[in-house]
Amino acid sequence: MSRTSRPPAATAIVIGAGPVGLATAAHLLERGIHPTVVESGPHIASAVRSWGHIRMFSPWRYNLDAASVRLLEKTGWSSPDLDALPTGAELVGLYLEPLAEELSAYVRLGSTVEAVSRQGMDKSRTIGREGRPYLVRVSTANGAVTDIAADAVIDTSGNWNQPNPMGSAGLLAPGEVESAAYVAGPLPDVLGQDRKRFAGKHTLVVGMGHSAVNSLLNLAALAEAEPETTITWAVRSASVRRAYGGGAADALPARGALGDRLRKLVESDSVRLIRTFTVDKIVGAAGGPSAGPATVYGHTLEAEHKLDVDVIVNATGFRPQLDFLREVRLSLDPAVEAPVALAQMIDPNFHSCGTVPAHGEKELAHPDDGFYLAGSKSYGRAPTFLLATGYEQVRSIAASLAGDQAAADQVRLSLPETGVCSTDLVENQAGASLGLTTGVLHGYSADEDVQDPAEDAPATTGCCG
Structure with a gap:
C-alpha cells in the first residue's frame, strides 16, 4: 500500500x-x-x-x-x-x-x-x-x-x-558504569543547584559541543568565586577550532560569543585543554565520591595520562x-x-x-x-x-x-546562515585519533559532541556548532 x-x-x-x-x-x-x-x-x-x-x-x-x-x-x-x-x-x-x-x-x-x-x-x-x-x-x-x-x-x-560512552570505538570505557556516581550529565547547573558538587573540585569535561562549551564557561565563572575549582577539558580531536566556532561570522551572535569566551579561557590557562585524548579506564574510590576522587586513565598521541578528578561531565552526545x-x-x-x-x-x-x-x-x-x-x-x-x-x-x-x-x-525551511555551520573534514590532524565532532540539537543550546559514525577515520569531521 x-x-x-x-x-x-x-x-x-x-x-x-x-x-x-x-x-x-x-x-x-x-x-x-x-x-x-x-x-x-x-x-x-x-x-x-x-x-x-x-x-x-x-x-x-x-x-x-x-x-x-x-x-x-x-x-x-x-x-x-x-x-x-x-x-x-x-x-x-x-x-x-x-x-x-x-x-x-x-x-x-x-x-x-x-x-x-x-x-x-x-x-x-x-x-x-x-x-x-x-x-x-x-x-x-x-x-x-x-x-x-x-x-x-x-x-x-x-x-x-541515551548518552554516548566516553570510551573509544563507541564503547564504554572500562569502569565507566561502575564510576557512574562521578559522572554528571552534559549540562549540569554548575552555578545553581549543582554548585556544591563542583565548587573547589577538579572537574573533567569530555566533549567538544555546546554542552561542553557551556559547562566549561560556567565552571570558569565558578572558579572566579571558588579559586580551588580546577577544570580540565579533554577532546579526542587534534583541533578545537570547531568548538570556538564562527565568532563574529556566526549568524547567531550568542553562539559565536561562546566560542570566543572559551578560547580566551584556554589561552589564559584557566581551562587546561588536552587534545587527542582517549579515555582508557575510569577507577572510582571504593566508597564513591565522598571517599575521594576517581582516576581517569587515558592517552594522547604524545603521552599517557592519569587524572584524579572529582566530577566528570560527559558531553559526548x-x-x-x-x-x-x-x-x-x-x-x-x-x-x-x-x-x-x-x-x-x-x-x-x-x-x-x-x-x-x-x-x-x-x-x-x-x-x-x-x-x-x-x-x-x-x-x-x-x-x-x-x-x-x-x-x-x-x-x-x-x-x-x-x-x-x-x-x-512541499517542505520548506528557513534557517540562519552561520559561520559555525561549516564542514572541515581535515583540520591539520592526519593520523590523529578520531575526534568528537561538534553536535547540534538546534533550537537547543544543548548541542552535543557525538562520536562520529566512522570511528576509524583518520581525521575528525567538522559540523555545526
Missing part, C-alpha cells in the same frame, strides 16, 4: 512530549487526526527542564512551531519577543507548558513505551501486514501495562537519556534508543542510524547543519507504513539536528497521514 493510496489515519500515537512531540500533536489535530502523546517523565519536556538554566543561542522565532502557535493564539496567548534568546526554563514556562495545557486531553504522563509492533503479528510476518494497526505497549510506575492501538506511530522521544522498536520494520542507515533517505543528507562526515536540506515525510518513511522517527531521534547519531527542522518534519508527516501528500511533499 503506497503512501498516496492508503486511507487517511484517524488515530496516531506520539512517543515523547518534548517540543517536537507536542508540535506533532498540534499538527495532527489540525488535520483531524486524534493524537495520544505518551511521555515517560512526570512532566512534559523533561529533557529541556534538565537544562532550564541554560540560555539558548537561537532566538524565539526558531523555537516556535506554527501549528502550536495557532492553537495557543486561540486562547489569547501572546508570543514572546521573537528576537529574544530564551532559557530552557523560559521555553518550557512561556511556550511548552501553555501548549501542553491545551493538549492535556491527549497527553499521558508517567507512561513508558515498552514496545511497538503491528497488531497480531511480529516483525517477520508479511501477509496481511499492510494497513494493520499499530500496537504500543505502555507501562506505568505502578506496574500497570496497557496496549494502545492506532493507525500511525510517530516516535519523537529524542536521545537525551547521544545515540538513539531503538530496543523497543525491535518489532517494527525500520530502514536505518548502518552508520548514522537515521532513516536511509535522510542519512545521506545529514551524514556528519559530509554535512553540517548549514548544508542539511529541508526534508519531510518522504525521507522519514520506513517499510512499515505509518511509522516515523521524528525530531532529534530521526537524526540517529548525526549531531546536526535543528529544532525548526523537527517542526517541519512533523508538519509533513501529519499532512501525509491525513491524505494530503502534495502538502507533505
Whole structure:
C-alpha cells in the first residue's frame, strides 16, 4: 500500500512530549487526526527542564512551531519577543507548558513505551501486514501495562537519556558504569543547584559541543568565586577550532560569543585543554565520591595520562534508543542510524547543519507504513539536528497521514546562515585519533559532541556548532 493510496489515519500515537512531540500533536489535530502523546517523565519536556538554566543561542522565532502557535493564539496567548534568546526554563514556562495545557486531553504522563509492533503479528510476518494497526505497549510506575492501538506511530522521544560512552570505538570505557556516581550529565547547573558538587573540585569535561562549551564557561565563572575549582577539558580531536566556532561570522551572535569566551579561557590557562585524548579506564574510590576522587586513565598521541578528578561531565552526545522498536520494520542507515533517505543528507562526515536540506515525510518513511522517527531521534547519531527542522518534519508527516501528500511533499525551511555551520573534514590532524565532532540539537543550546559514525577515520569531521 503506497503512501498516496492508503486511507487517511484517524488515530496516531506520539512517543515523547518534548517540543517536537507536542508540535506533532498540534499538527495532527489540525488535520483531524486524534493524537495520544505518551511521555515517560512526570512532566512534559523533561529533557529541556534538565537544562532550564541554560540560555539558548537561537532566538524565539526558531523555537516556535506554527501549528502550536495557532492553537495557543486561540486562547489569547501572546508570543514572546521573537528576537529574544530564551532559557530552557523560559521555553518550557512561556511556550511548552501553555501548549501542553491545551493538549492535556491527549497527553499521558508517567507512561513508558515498552514496545511497538503491528497488531497480531511480529516483525517477520508479511501477509496481511499492510494497513494493520499499530500496537504500543505502555507501562506505568505502578506496574500497570496497557496496549494502545492506532493507525500511525510517530516516535519523537529524542536521545537525551541515551548518552554516548566516553570510551573509544563507541564503547564504554572500562569502569565507566561502575564510576557512574562521578559522572554528571552534559549540562549540569554548575552555578545553581549543582554548585556544591563542583565548587573547589577538579572537574573533567569530555566533549567538544555546546554542552561542553557551556559547562566549561560556567565552571570558569565558578572558579572566579571558588579559586580551588580546577577544570580540565579533554577532546579526542587534534583541533578545537570547531568548538570556538564562527565568532563574529556566526549568524547567531550568542553562539559565536561562546566560542570566543572559551578560547580566551584556554589561552589564559584557566581551562587546561588536552587534545587527542582517549579515555582508557575510569577507577572510582571504593566508597564513591565522598571517599575521594576517581582516576581517569587515558592517552594522547604524545603521552599517557592519569587524572584524579572529582566530577566528570560527559558531553559526548547521544545515540538513539531503538530496543523497543525491535518489532517494527525500520530502514536505518548502518552508520548514522537515521532513516536511509535522510542519512545521506545529514551524514556528519559530509554535512553540517548549514548544508542539511529541508526534508519531510518522504525521507522519514520506513517499510512499515505509518511509522516515523521524528525530531532529534530521526537524526540517529548525526549531531546536526535543528529544532525548526523537527517542526517541519512533523508538519509533513501529519499532512501525509491525513491524505494530503502534495502538502507533505512541499517542505520548506528557513534557517540562519552561520559561520559555525561549516564542514572541515581535515583540520591539520592526519593520523590523529578520531575526534568528537561538534553536535547540534538546534533550537537547543544543548548541542552535543557525538562520536562520529566512522570511528576509524583518520581525521575528525567538522559540523555545526
